[in-house]
Amino acid sequence: MDSNDRAIVSFAMLSHAMVHTYELSIPILMLLWTAEFSISIGFLAVVVSAGYAMFGLGALPSGVLADIYGSRPLIVCCLVGMGASFLVLSVAPSLPILVLGLVCWGIAASIYHPAGLSLISTGVVDRGTAFAYHGMAGNAGIALGPLVTALLLLVVDWRLVTAFLAMPALLVALYALRARFDETAGTRDRRGEADSTDGTPATSPAELWAGSKALFATGFSVVFAIVMLNGLFYRGTLTMLPEILTTFLEPVVGGLQVFDPNSPMADEFEPSRFLYTGLLVVGIGGQYVGGRLTERVATERGLMVVLASLSITALAFIPAARAGIASLVAVSAVLGFLLFMLQPLYQATIARYSPADARGLSYGFTYVGTFGIGALGAAITGIIYETFSVFVMFATLAGFALLAATLSYSLLASSSAGAHSSTAELDSD
Known part of the structure; x- marks a missing residue:
C-alpha cells in the first residue's frame, strides 16, 4: 500500500x-x-x-x-x-x-x-x-x-x-x-478495468431512476440478489445463535456465572455469550482471508465456494452441536470464519459490476438489501425455530446460502463466457 x-x-x-x-x-x-x-x-x-x-x-x-x-x-x-x-x-x-x-x-x-x-x-x-x-x-x-x-x-x-x-x-x-488523501486514486490506477466504466452521479429523482434502471440491467442485479440472500443468512444466524448456543451449553456447563447472579450484567457474561463473542472474533480472520482472496481469484468463484461451504456448515451445525462441546466450538468457529469471509468478497464484486461514478449508489442498494431486506432473516428464522425445529431453521439458512452459491456460479459462467467471446473476437481480427 x-x-x-x-x-x-x-x-x-x-x-x-x-x-x-x-x-x-x-x-x-x-x-x-x-x-x-x-x-x-x-x-x-x-x-x-x-x-x-x-x-x-x-x-x-x-x-x-x-x-x-x-x-x-x-x-x-x-x-x-x-x-x-x-x-x-x-x-x-x-x-x-x-x-x-x-x-x-x-x-x-x-x-x-x-x-x-x-x-x-x-x-x-x-x-x-x-x-x-x-x-x-x-x-x-x-x-x-x-x-x-x-x-x-x-x-x-x-x-x-x-x-x-x-x-x-x-x-x-x-x-x-x-487527514489528507485522494478519493479517486484507485479509479485512475484501474483505468481500463470493468469497474472504471464512466457514469454520472444522480442529482435528481429522474436521474436516480434512470441510473438505477441502468445499474440493475447489468450483472449488478445478480450481485444484489446474492447480497440480499447473504443478508437473510447473516441476520438470521446472528440473531438466533445466542439462544441456540445457550440451549446446547447449559447441559454441559450448568449454571456457571462469571458475575454475581443478581448483577444486571450476569446474563451478558454467561458461557454462551463468551462463545458467541469468540465466533465474532474468529470472523476477523475470515475478513482478512476473504480480502486477500479478492486480489488472487475471481471474486465470483470465491463467493460460490464460500457460500457453498456455508450451506454445508449450516446443515452440519446441529449434528456437530449434539456431538459434544468440542465439536460445537469447532463448528461455531467455522461458521464465524466463513460468514465474515464473504463480506470483502461481495464488496469487491460490487465494485466490479458497477461504474465508479455510481459506486455510492451501488453500495447504497447493497446495504438496503443486506441490512434492510436482510433484517427479515431474523423474523423468518425466529418463526421457523418456534414453529418447527432448530434443524429446520438451519436447513432454511442452508437453502439461502445454496441459492446464493448458485447465483454466484451463474455470474462466474457469464463472466467466463464474456471473456471467452472477447478473446475469440480478438483472435478473428
Missing part, C-alpha cells in the same frame, strides 16, 4: 469500528433502559428496531449523496451524528427523547457503509487488502464494543457510559478533517 492507501484505510477502519461498536452496544443498554423508563423488553425491542430500520433504509440516499459530494464529508457527518445521538441518549429524560436519539443514530449510521466502501473502491489501489483490513476493524467493533460497554456499566451509570461512548466518534471526525 502507498501513503494514500494507508491514509484512506486508517480513516475507514476507525470509522467502521465506531459504527459497529454503537450498533452492538445498544442491546446491552436495553437492559437498563427497561428499568429507567418502566417499559417491557418486548416493547423496547420495537422501539430500538426503529433505529435499526433507519440503519438499513438510509443507505440508499446516503449512497446517492456520496456520489455527488464525495465520501469524506458524508463520513464526517456520520461520525458527528452518531456521537451527537449518543449524547442525546445520555440525557434523555423520557421515552420519546430516547426514541429520537435512536432514530437519529440509525440515520447517521446508515451513511457509513455506502460512503466508506465507495471511498475504498475508488480511492485505494490495493483494494483487496483494504477491504480485508476494513472488515477486520468492523468485526473488532462488533466483538469488543459490547464487551467494553458492559464492563463500563459495572462501574458507572449508563448515562455516563453513553456520554463516554460519544467521544471516540467525535475524535475520529476531527481526525478526518485533518
Whole structure:
C-alpha cells in the first residue's frame, strides 16, 4: 500500500469500528433502559428496531449523496451524528427523547457503509487488502464494543457510559478533517478495468431512476440478489445463535456465572455469550482471508465456494452441536470464519459490476438489501425455530446460502463466457 492507501484505510477502519461498536452496544443498554423508563423488553425491542430500520433504509440516499459530494464529508457527518445521538441518549429524560436519539443514530449510521466502501473502491489501489483490513476493524467493533460497554456499566451509570461512548466518534471526525488523501486514486490506477466504466452521479429523482434502471440491467442485479440472500443468512444466524448456543451449553456447563447472579450484567457474561463473542472474533480472520482472496481469484468463484461451504456448515451445525462441546466450538468457529469471509468478497464484486461514478449508489442498494431486506432473516428464522425445529431453521439458512452459491456460479459462467467471446473476437481480427 502507498501513503494514500494507508491514509484512506486508517480513516475507514476507525470509522467502521465506531459504527459497529454503537450498533452492538445498544442491546446491552436495553437492559437498563427497561428499568429507567418502566417499559417491557418486548416493547423496547420495537422501539430500538426503529433505529435499526433507519440503519438499513438510509443507505440508499446516503449512497446517492456520496456520489455527488464525495465520501469524506458524508463520513464526517456520520461520525458527528452518531456521537451527537449518543449524547442525546445520555440525557434523555423520557421515552420519546430516547426514541429520537435512536432514530437519529440509525440515520447517521446508515451513511457509513455506502460512503466508506465507495471511498475504498475508488480511492485505494490495493483494494483487496483494504477491504480485508476494513472488515477486520468492523468485526473488532462488533466483538469488543459490547464487551467494553458492559464492563463500563459495572462501574458507572449508563448515562455516563453513553456520554463516554460519544467521544471516540467525535475524535475520529476531527481526525478526518485533518487527514489528507485522494478519493479517486484507485479509479485512475484501474483505468481500463470493468469497474472504471464512466457514469454520472444522480442529482435528481429522474436521474436516480434512470441510473438505477441502468445499474440493475447489468450483472449488478445478480450481485444484489446474492447480497440480499447473504443478508437473510447473516441476520438470521446472528440473531438466533445466542439462544441456540445457550440451549446446547447449559447441559454441559450448568449454571456457571462469571458475575454475581443478581448483577444486571450476569446474563451478558454467561458461557454462551463468551462463545458467541469468540465466533465474532474468529470472523476477523475470515475478513482478512476473504480480502486477500479478492486480489488472487475471481471474486465470483470465491463467493460460490464460500457460500457453498456455508450451506454445508449450516446443515452440519446441529449434528456437530449434539456431538459434544468440542465439536460445537469447532463448528461455531467455522461458521464465524466463513460468514465474515464473504463480506470483502461481495464488496469487491460490487465494485466490479458497477461504474465508479455510481459506486455510492451501488453500495447504497447493497446495504438496503443486506441490512434492510436482510433484517427479515431474523423474523423468518425466529418463526421457523418456534414453529418447527432448530434443524429446520438451519436447513432454511442452508437453502439461502445454496441459492446464493448458485447465483454466484451463474455470474462466474457469464463472466467466463464474456471473456471467452472477447478473446475469440480478438483472435478473428
